Structures are given as C-alpha cells and as structure tokens.
Amino acid sequence: MKKWLKLISLIYLFILSIELIKKASLLLAPNINDFLLQNLTPLKAVSFGWFITSIVQSSGALGSVTAAFAGYNLVTLPIAVYISIGASLGTTITALIISLLTVAKQRRDFRHGFEIALCYSIYAIFLVIFIFILEYFFGLFSKSSFFLASFFQGKFSSLMLPDLIGGITSPIINLLFKIKSNFFLLILGFGFLLFTLKFLGKSIIEVLGGENSAKKFINKFFDSKIKTYFIGVFLTAIVFSSSITIGLLVPLAVSRLINLKKAIPFILGADLGTFTNVFLASIIIGNVNSLATAFIYFLISLFGGLVFLPNVNFLFKTTKYISKKIIHISRKKAFYILIGFILLPLLIILIF
Numbered sequence: 180m181k182k183w184l185k186l187i188s189l190i191y192l193f194i195l196s197i198e199l200i201k202k203a204s205l206l207l208a209p210n211i212n213d214f215l216l217q218n219l220t221p222l223k224a225v226s227f228g229w230f231i232t233s234i235v236q237s238s239g240a241l242g243s244v245t246a247a248f249a250g251y252n253l254v255t256l257p258i259a260v261y262i263s264i265g266a267s268l269g270t271t272i273t274a275l276i277i278s279l280l281t282v283a284k285q286r287r288d289f290r291h292g293f294e295i296a297l298c299y300s301i302y303a304i305f306l307v308i309f310i311f312i313l314e315y316f317f318g319l320f321s322k323s324s325f326f327l328a329s330f331f332q333g334k335f336s337s338l339m340l341p342d343l344i345g346g347i348t349s350p351i352i353n354l355l356f357k358i359k360s361n362f363f364l365l366i367l368g369f370g371f372l373l374f375t376l377k378f379l380g381k382s383i384i385e386v387l388g389g390e391n392s393a394k395k396f397i398n399k400f401f402d403s404k405i406k407t408y409f410i411g412v413f414l415t416a417i418v419f420s421s422s423i424t425i426g427l428l429v430p431l432a433v434s435r436l437i438n439l440k441k442a443i444p445f446i447l448g449a450d451l452g453t454f455t456n457v458f459l460a461s462i463i464i465g466n467v468n469s470l471a472t473a474f475i476y477f478l479i480s481l482f483g484g485l486v487f488l489p490n491v492n493f494l495f496k497t498t499k500y501i502s503k504k505i506i507h508i509s510r511k512k513a514f515y516i517l518i519g520f521i522l523l524p525l526l527i528i529l530i531f
Contacts, residue, residue, distance in 0.1 A: 182382070182385045182386050186383060186385075186386055189382050191347070193375040193376070193419075193456075194348060194463060195351060195371060196375060197243055197459075197463045198352055198463065199352060199355065199364060200243065200244055200247045200365060200368035200372065201247050201250075202364075203365035206361040221261045221315060222261075222527065223528055223531060224258045224261035225261045225264060225311065225524075226524035226525075226527040226528045226531075227262060227265060227524075228263060228265025228266040228267075228269060229265035229266070229268045229269040229524040230265075230521070230525050230528065231266070232266040232268075232269025232270050232272075233270075233272040233520060233524070235373055236272060236273045236422060237372075237376045237377075238421070239376055239457060240376055241266045241269075242266060242456070242460070242472070242473075243372060243456060243457055243460035244372075245263065245266075245472055246259075246464060246469040247460070247464055249468040249469055249471065250464045250469030252468065255321075256324065256325055256472070257314060257318060259475055260320045260321050260475050260479075261314070263472070264306060264307045264310045264311060265524070267303050267306060268300070268303040268304065268306075268307055269524070270303075270422055270453075271296065271299045273422035273425075274300075274422065274426055274429060275293075275513070275520065277296070277426045277429045278292045278293040278295065278296045278429050279293075279510065279514060281430050281433050286510075288434075289433065289508075289510060289513075291432040291435070291438075291439070292430065292432045292433040293508055294498050294499070294508075295425065295428045295432050295446075296425075297498050297508075298439060298446060298494055299425055300520075301498055301501070302450075302483065302487060302494055306479065309482070309486070310479055310482065320475055321475070323474075323478055324471040324474035324475045327471070327478075328471035329467055331470070332467050332470055376419060376420060376456070379419050381423070383418045383419075398431060401437060401441045401442075401445065404444040404491060405488075407441065408444040408445070408447055408488060409448060410445060410448065411445035411446065411447065411449040411450075411451075411452060412448040412451050413452065414449070415455075419453075419456040421450055424445075424449045424452070425446055428442050428446075439499070440491060440492075443494050447483060447484045447488055448484065450480045450483055450484070451477070453476065454473065457472065457476045458473040458476075
C-alpha cells in the first residue's frame with residue numbers, strides 16, 4: 180500500500196508540475212518570446228537541449244517544458260525539433276555516469292558497462308546529424324508533427340483531460356500563485372518535474388517487484404531484436420525515463436549477464452519509450468503545437484529505430500572500435516569524456 184501511495188503521489192506531482200509550468204510560461208510569454216526567438220539559432224537550439232538535459236539528466240523534463248513553450252508560441256516547431264534532438268543526446272549522460280559509478284573488479288568488466296553508455300551516445304550523435312539535415316533543408320519533422328497533431332487533436336480532446344487536471348490541481352495552483360514571481364513559479368514547476376522524473380521510475384519499479392526482478396525480466400527476454408526493441412519501448416513508457424531503463428543495462432553488462440549486441444535493440448526501443456511523458460504533458464497543455472512537440476519526440480525516435488534496428492551490427496562495431504582502438508577506455512578517460520560532454524555544448528552556445 181505504501182508503494183502504491185508513493186506512486187500515486189508522484190504521478191500527481193508530475194501533473195501539478197506541468198500545470199505550473201503551463202500557467203507560469205503563459206504569464207512570462209513576452210519576455211521568453213523575446214529571448215528565445217531572437218537568440219536560438221538551429222545550432223544553439225541543439226546545444227541548448229544537449230547542455231540543459233546533460234545537467235538535469237532528463238530529456239522528458241526538457242521535452243515537457245518545450246511542449247509548454249511551443250504550445251504558447253514561445254518557440255517555433257523547427258526550434259522545438261532542434262531542442263529535442265539536443266535533448267536526446269544530452270540524456271545519454273546518465274548512462275555514462277552510471278557506468279562510472281558501477282563497481283567493476285576488472286578493467287574489461289568496466290569497459291563492457293561503459294560501452295552500453297557509449298553506444299547510446301553514438302546512436303544519439305548519428306540521430307542528431309540525420310535529423311538536423313532533414314529538418315534544416317526540408318522541415319520534415321516540424322511539418323509532419325504538426326500534420327499529425329492537427330489530425331489527432333480532436334481525438335484526444337474526447338479524453339477531457341484538461342478539465343480533469345484542472346479540477347485536481349487548481350487548489351494548489353491557486354495557492355502557489357499567491358507568490359507574485361512568475362519566474363520563480365516556472366523554476367519551481369521545473370524543480371517539481373525534475374523531482375518526479377527522478378523518483379517516479381524507481382517507484383514504478385518498486386511496485387513491479389524491485390530492481391532485481393526488473394533486471395531478470397529484461398535479461399530473460401533478450402532473445403530477438405524485435406522483441407527486445409518493444410520491451411525497451413514498453414518498460415520505458417511506463418517508467419517515463421530511458422535513463423532508468425538503459426541505466427539498468429550497465430550493471431548487467433558489467434556482470435556479463437548481457438552483451439552489447441543484445442542490448443542495442445533495447446536502447447533503440449527505450450529511446451522511443453521516452454515519448455510518453457512528453458505526450459502526457461502535451462495532453463495536459465491541450466494545444467496543437469504542444470501535441471506537435473510530443474509527435475516530434477515520437478518521430479525522431481521512430482526514425483532512429485527504423486534506421487538502426489536493421490543495422491545493429493553497425494552500431495556494435497562502431498562502439499567497439501571507438502572503445503578499444505581509439506580511446507582505449509579506462510575509468511580516468513571516461514571521466515574526461517563526461518566533463519567534455521557537458522562543456523562542449525556550453526562552448527558552442529557561447530561562441531556561436
């Protein structure tokens with residue numbers, strides 16, 4: 180009962196955080212509009228998504244905020260695309276951190292865990308390159324997402340989620356808005372969102388029987404690419420975080436319970452599963468552009484799966500080559516890579 184109460188409380192706090200971000204961003208619209216639309220070029224938008232997500236370690240949090248901003252025309256859909264692909268790269272930092280913190284008796288065991296994180300980052304880098312080109316020259320993802328959002332918006336409105344959400348959150352929202360600083364309330368909403376995304380997945384795992392049960396389940400069903408892919412989608416969809424589900428693979432790899440080649444389809448599926456919390460946020464916001472932002476996340480990850488699921492060997496060989504031949508990975512080098520991963524997008528923002 181305690182586990183279920185904890186889960187319900189975290190889900191409520193997640194919904195509350197989205198409502199708070201939604202209302203605060205609307206009131207801050209003029210200032211946010213002037214700052215973002217004048218300063219975020221495509222390259223800066225990618226770097227912004229990359230840097231912020233690498234700091235907060237949640238692409239879902241940034242995606243939900245981006246959905247709110249897009250819903251009130253504070254960012255355009257093309258900029259939302261660039262922020263989204265940057266976030267998909269930034270979120271891989273959690274697996275890098277986990278690989279550093281996981282205890283390994285031998286350097287070879289450490290390398291197996293690190294390669295899970297490295298493969299996720301390599302996949303994200305290729306995805307950034309492909310999506311950037313297709314969006315920059317053809318507007319493929321912003322146009323497709325808006326088309327899908329326009330088509331499906333009426334279907335989702337039958338859920339009547341905005342009215343339901345308003346009813347359960349308005350007492351606390353009204354109380355919080357007695358604070359006169361809208362910027363503070365926006366930061367507070369973002370803080371609530373980070374808090375819930377940090378603990379929500381763990382709470383769901385507890386309800387499902389614990390981390391060990393989750394690990395055993397994952398390892399048991401890694402017997403085909405397609406099945407592994409959809410397990411990655413399903414588990415990440417219910418825990419709201421690819422960082423959590425992919426992070427579970429690192430200790431499994433260190434313990435030699437799985438290998439990199441079997442883990443790659445799960446990584447691709449987990450990337451698609453992150454769509455759920457941005458989708459939920461967009462439904463709560465109830466705007467066609469916010470829903471389009473959710474579809475942006477969906478289409479980007481779907482594209483990645485369609486391209487790389489038939490080419491698992493390419494990701495596997497690329498990861499192994501970089502790990503063994505180029506960087507000769509060690510824990511010390513992995514730490515330097517982690518620092519560079521955070522500083523590089525910040526330098527791009529400052530220089531360009």
